[in-house]
Amino acid sequence: MHVLVCEDDELIASGIKAGLTAQGMTVEHVASAAAARAMLRAAEFDVMVLDLGLPDEDGLKLLAQLRQKGLELPVLILTARDSVTDRVDGLQAGADDYLLKPFDLRELFARLQTLLRRVAGRSVNLIEHGVLSYDPSSRVTLLGGQPVDLSRREQALLQALLHNRGRVLSSEQLKDSVYGFSDELESNALNVHIHHLRRKLGNGIVETVRGLGYRLGPAGNEDSGS
Amino acid sequence: MHVLVCEDDELIASGIKAGLTAQGMTVEHVASAAAARAMLRAAEFDVMVLDLGLPDEDGLKLLAQLRQKGLELPVLILTARDSVTDRVDGLQAGADDYLLKPFDLRELFARLQTLLRRVAGRSVNLIEHGVLSYDPSSRVTLLGGQPVDLSRREQALLQALLHNRGRVLSSEQLKDSVYGFSDELESNALNVHIHHLRRKLGNGIVETVRGLGYRLGPAGNEDSGS
DNA sequence: AAACCGGGTTAATGATCGGTTAATCGCCTG
DNA sequence: CAGGCGATTAACCGATCATTAACCCGGTTT
Numbered sequence: 001m002h003v004l005v006c007e008d009d010e011l012i013a014s015g016i017k018a019g020l021t022a023q024g025m026t027v028e029h030v031a032s033a034a035a036a037r038a039m040l041r042a043a044e045f046d047v048m049v050l051d052l053g054l055p056d057e058d059g060l061k062l063l064a065q066l067r068q069k070g071l072e073l074p075v076l077i078l079t080a081r082d083s084v085t086d087r088v089d090g091l092q093a094g095a096d097d098y099l100l101k102p103f104d105l106r107e108l109f110a111r112l113q114t115l116l117r118r119v120a121g122r123s124v125n126l127i128e129h130g131v132l133s134y135d136p137s138s139r140v141t142l143l144g145g146q147p148v149d150l151s152r153r154e155q156a157l158l159q160a161l162l163h164n165r166g167r168v169l170s171s172e173q174l175k176d177s178v179y180g181f182s183d184e185l186e187s188n189a190l191n192v193h194i195h196h197l198r199r200k201l202g203n204g205i206v207e208t209v210r211g212l213g214y215r216l217g218p219a220g221n222e223d224s225g226s
Numbered sequence: 227m228h229v230l231v232c233e234d235d236e237l238i239a240s241g242i243k244a245g246l247t248a249q250g251m252t253v254e255h256v257a258s259a260a261a262a263r264a265m266l267r268a269a270e271f272d273v274m275v276l277d278l279g280l281p282d283e284d285g286l287k288l289l290a291q292l293r294q295k296g297l298e299l300p301v302l303i304l305t306a307r308d309s310v311t312d313r314v315d316g317l318q319a320g321a322d323d324y325l326l327k328p329f330d331l332r333e334l335f336a337r338l339q340t341l342l343r344r345v346a347g348r349s350v351n352l353i354e355h356g357v358l359s360y361d362p363s364s365r366v367t368l369l370g371g372q373p374v375d376l377s378r379r380e381q382a383l384l385q386a387l388l389h390n391r392g393r394v395l396s397s398e399q400l401k402d403s404v405y406g407f408s409d410e411l412e413s414n415a416l417n418v419h420i421h422h423l424r425r426k427l428g429n430g431i432v433e434t435v436r437g438l439g440y441r442l443g444p445a446g447n448e449d450s451g452s
Numbered sequence: 453a454a455a456c457c458g459g460g461t462t463a464a465t466g467a468t469c470g471g472t473t474a475a476t477c478g479c480c481t482g
Numbered sequence: 483c484a485g486g487c488g489a490t491t492a493a494c495c496g497a498t499c500a501t502t503a504a505c506c507c508g509g510t511t512t
Contacts, residue, residue, distance in 0.1 A: 070444075072392055110333070138393040139438060151470060152437045187473050188488085195489065208488070210480075377459060413462050414499085421500065436469065436498065 001025045001116060002044065006036040006059070007051040007078065012101075016049065019105040020112070033057035040066070040073075044126070047115055049108070050095070051078045060093045067094035070145075074115040078103070127162045130219035132205065134162055148200055153178055153193050161206065161216045170213040228270065229338065231255045232262040232285070233277040233304065238327075242275065245331040246338070259283035266297070273341055274301045275334070276321075286319045293320035294378070298365070300341040304329070353388045356445045358431060360388055374426055379404055379419045387432065387442045396439040 003020055007013040008031045017027045028043070030036045033054050039045075052059035063075060074096040096115055099108060127134045131144040139155060141148045150158065160169060160177035169177075174190055194214060198206055207217045229246055233239040234257045243253045254271070256262045259280050265271075278285035289301060300322040323337055353360045357370045365381060367374045376384065386395060386403035395403075401411055404419070420440060424432055433443045 067445075110337075139435075140392070140394075153471070185472085189472050191488065192472075192490085195491095198489095210487070379460070411461085415461050417499065418461075418501085421502095424500095434499065 001112075002046045003027045003112065004036065004039055004045045004048045005029045006031075006033070006048065006054065006062075008032065008053070008055050009051070012051075015105065016108065020109060023109050025112075031055070033059070033062040036062065037066075040071070045073055047112055048073050048075045049078065049112070050075055053080060063095060064093040076108075076111060076115060128219075129162060129165055129216060130205075132162075132201065134158060143201055150200065151196075154197050154200070157190075157193050157197060158201075161214065165216045165219070168209045168212045168215045174214065228252045228272050229254070230262065230265055230271045230274045232257075232259070232274065232280065232288075234258065234279070234281050235277070238277075241331065242334065246335060249335055251338075257281070259285070259288040262288065263292075266292070266299075271299055273338055274299050275304065275338070276301055277304045279306060289321060290319045302334075302337055302341060355388060355391055355442060356431075358427065360384060369427055376426065377422070379415075380423050380426070383416075383419050383423055384427075387440065391442045391445070394435045394438045394441045400440065 003025050005013060005016050005020075005027055007016065007029070010031075013029050013031070017029055020027050028039060028045070030039050031054075033056050036048075036050075040048075050059050050063060054062070059077065063077070066073075066075075075094065076097045076099060077095040078099055078101055080101045097111055099111060127136070133142045134140070136159065141150050141155070141158065156178040157174065160174055171190055175185055178190070178193070179185060194206060204217050207215050209215060229251050231239055231242050231246075231253055233242065233255070236257075239255050239257070243255055246253050254265060256265050257280075259282050262274075262276075266274075276285050276289060280288070285303065289303070292299075292301075301320065302323045302325060303321040304325055304327055306327045322341055325334060325337060359368045360366070367376050367381070367384065382404040383400065386400055397416055400416055404416070405411055420432060430443055433441050435441060
């Protein structure tokens with residue numbers, strides 16, 4: 001479990017880090033909103049612990065911004081003041097849970113567990129390939145951060161290619177993946193789906209290997225401008 | 227604070243009772259689901275501690291029933307088994323929190339405090355999604371600030387979708403959320419409820435993902451962006 | 453106790469979308 | 483230059499979802 005802790009108080013932060021690490025979690029610590037933003041861009045996290053009293057920017061503002069960008073990461077906020085409006089504001093800004101300071105480390109851990117369970121399966125199996133990312137559990141495909149609407153067959157096709165990236169998949173293999181081993185198909189339906197995929201993802205993602213089949217193009221480039 | 231403890235193990239129950247009483251809480255103790263039902267009819271409680279392993283009836287079943295009747299009492303469930311599905315089931319059945327046996331009395335107390343605070347602050351669990359807001363504790367749905375009158379099934383449906391926003395929920399998953407895990411349904415009742423939801427909330431809230439299920443549309447608040 | 457009312461379920465029908473087929477075009481290869 | 487393979491396009495079909503109406507049941511009122 002990868003946890004991002006955003007807390008400017010060094011003492012509290014080190015305590016959290018020690019406690020969560022002892023429980024087997026991987027903890028990254030930042031002390032400002034700017035650093036948090038950078039961290040979130042740099043790596044994948046499972047959950048975020050956010051202190052509201054940050055030096056450079058209001059934690060709520062940061063959270064609201066992240067949510068607006070479509071960030072789905074579960075966020076637990078730490079607030080020092082036990083004011084009703086504080087908490088309401090926090091949850092309205094997109095927090096999933098909150099904890100009052102001072103808090104019990106065990107409670108924090110338990111709450112993180114609960115949060116993780118609640119969103120279990122989200123982005124855990126995320127497959128990335130260049131600007132493309134696919135989450136089998138939520139069946140969401142992102143192209144450069146933007147969701148792409150794929151049909152059932154197109155998804156199956158893309159999944160097969162992603163699971164075998166670099167390798168060339170023959171029509172027969174793709175057919176097996178998309179339709180199962182028993183189903184018979186006597187048309188070029190696969191070609192049509194490949195075509196649709198390319199239309200939605202742009203050329204350069206799916207490569208044709210003449211006489212053999214298809215494969216994913218190299219990761220990390222393609223789609224220069226729309 | 228009036229606490230109802232539903233626990234068949236006398237030893238554990240007396241421990242809880244002693245511990246909570248020492249903290250100034252008033253504790254009633256019952257050892258069966260039937261007794262719990264009677265107690266809830268007989269008196270007002272602020273929070274309930276529910277053991278899942280009851281002699282006469284499954285605790286989850288009891289909880290789901292109570293929730294179906296509109297009981298808003300915060301419930302913390304105790305489960306002996308550390309199974310993910312157990313806990314997820316519990317939360318889906320309407321539990322507000324859970325604790326694994328064996329547990330620390332102080333942690334139980336802290337969690338109850340938190341639950342009570344949460345209820346006292348009201349609307350702390352407020353879920354917002356675009357122009358839509360839903361408060362699970364009061365079961366009030368607001369659309370653009372205006373209250374919307376939703377039936378039981380419609381509420382359950384909306385709640386399930388809100389708890390999994392962004393993700394596609396299959397008919398099966400929605401069925402589980404709305405009807406419980408055991409109930410069978412052999413019609414398109416879900417579609418009808420979806421239809422009703424859309425009629426009340428307007429189109430654009432609930433999206434159809436053909437072949438997969440439903441999900442909430444993007445939190446596209448095109449209302450005045452505050 | 454009877455009538456009424458509202459929500460829930462069932463079932464039938466209609467609309468829409470994705471999937472498949474098939475025909476044609478274009479390009480690469482031998 | 484010819485053959486073949488893949489790309490592209492359009493048409494058709496079927497599955498799935500939406501919509502509507504009727505029926506059922508529990509709760510409430512009279």
